[in-house]
Amino acid sequence: MPQRELFLGLMSGTSMDGLDVVLVEFDAAQPELLQHRQYPLDDELQEQLHILCHESTGELHLWGCADRRFAEFCAESVNHFLTYFDISPSAIKAIGSHGQTVRHQPDQSPAYTLQLGDPNTLAALTGIPVVADFRRKDIALGGQGAPLVPAFHQAIFSSFDESRVILNLGGIANITWLPGTPAGVTGFDTGPANTLLDRWFTACHPNHEDDFDRHGAFAAHGQVLDDVLAKLLDDDYFKRPPPKSTGREDFNLKWLEKYLGDLSKFKAEDLQATLVELTACTVAQAIKDWLPERPETIFVAGGGAYNPILMSALKAKLPHCGWHATSVLGVAPQHVEAMAFAWLARCYMHRVPGNLPAVTGASRPTILGGLYLP
Structure with a gap:
């Protein structure tokens, strides 16, 4: 035994x-x-x-x-x-x-x-x-030195029946490519996820009982600012090929100010909605640019899996993929x-x-x- x-x-x-x-x-x-x-x-x-x-x-x-x-x-x-x-x-x-x-x-x-x-x-x-x-x-x-979780993803989430992506939406978003064969597994950080969303939300709501945008409710009241989004997407990190990793040292409120100047000139909820769209765009673009093929199914882990506004934005970018939380594989996000x-x-x-x-x-x-x- x-x-x-x-x-x-x-x-x-x-x-x-x-x-x-x-x-x-x-x-x-x-x-x-x-x-x-x-x-x-x-x-x-x-x-x-x-x-x-x-x-x-x-x-x-x-x-x-x-x-x-x-x-x-x-x-x-x-x-x-x-x-x-x-x-x-x-x-x-x-x-x-x-x-x-x-x-x-x-x-x-x-x-x-x-x-x-x-x-x-x-x-x-x-x-x-x-x-x-x-x-x-x-x-x-x-x-x-990062991300380290793809080896674990390979050990417990890989399947010979389909190609999969494990998308972790923590402070930083990272993806693991599981091609359905023992060889070819890869992964990398795509860019910011909750770290920018949380920091902007708390900056706008310093006395709120939550330090994050629960269920994306704040972002849901905003409109995506296309010109702002274009400036943020121009960051060199998003264009770099993997292997690559990042953190809150790179993506923080000072990073936003570098591209946008005085943040108070924007409606707060519009900027929150734009940051949601930034995560969705960079995840989707990374999958399209750096994976050998489009995955059949994407399984989502991390706190972002519980943000319906973020999940809706992601699904809109990759509508031909099946989307599930990792809970269907036996582990809650x-x-x-x-x-x-x-x-x-x-x-x-x-x-x-x-x-x-x-x-x-x-x-x-x-x-x-x-x-x-x-």
């Missing part, structure tokens, strides 16, 4: 709205999601993370504080999760912790990517081995990325490469991450 192994996966994405914790059971290589919860970040920690993404004053001190605080937050979340579901820490083989990305600069010289959330602290406070620091080995081998890092932790523990050089541009497959014992 294959050995039953339990792993935890932790994921805090570009949107920085909370920590997803999932419990995954592996029987041989097939994962099964057993439990899941999301833990919201407190306002002070979230603000520190936002500052680290964009400001340079006092960075080292702030980094050190936020690195420990985020790890402590992760540990508190894990310990609550295990108590809530009555699971012993000794039952968990390892935690796969992505950490919180605060800088991603794969095209700098030297290239680097930074995720905070000290795995030593996480291991010490939970009593569970932690596998972390998944991205830097790929960068050390000349890759982008909001759990895919956290499951991927449980899977990557398992890959590390079994000494299995976790990257796809065709995706990241690394010189070779490699085992990702490092192990931190309690």
Whole structure:
């Protein structure tokens, strides 16, 4: 009988709205999601993370504080999760912790990517081995260090019956091409998704109970500004061939101001609608430009899967594709990325490469991450 192994996966994405914790059971290589919860970040920690993404004053001190605080937050979340579901820490083989990305600069010289959330602290406070620091080995081998989830997508979502795209609509949008054969899998970041939508919404609604445009209701009241959209689409990132990856360092409100000047001259809801259209256009264009053929079916993961205005815009751009949430494949959209890092932790523990050089541009497959014992 294959050995039953339990792993935890932790994921805090570009949107920085909370920590997803999932419990995954592996029987041989097939994962099964057993439990899941999301833990919201407190306002002070979230603000520190936002500052680290964009400001340079006092960075080292702030980094050190936020690195420990985020790890402590992760540990508190894990310990609550295990108590809530009555699971012993000794039952968990390892935690796969992505950490919180605060800088991603794969095209700098030297290239680097930074995720905070000290795995030593996480291991010490939970009593569970932690596998972390998944991205830097790929960068050390000349890759982008992102996206990493296509290898997981290939392992659990590929089908010999059809070609598929897995579209993740997190803070950044990325796609994985699953051609229906073991060879030819690829993927890359297409550009912004929720990160611009969320930041513009919160800038316009500083006292709103939500920090995102729930169900796209704000965008639904706006009109797409075609001239504004054309300016944004002229950004060089959208024209670059893969492998490529990006983050909120590139796509933020300052990026909008660079192209548009004073943002207050626009009706706020019109700009929100235009940003929805920007994501739809760049995803659709990336699929048309950089994939070898049009996919039969697109399966959507990430928070954007729950935004009907964004989904409607995407379907209008690619009407000949079948569109589904990843839930029809057995994994709800909001759990895919956290499951991927449980899977990557398992890959590390079994000494299995976790990257796809065709995706990241690394010189070779490699085992990702490092192990931190309690």
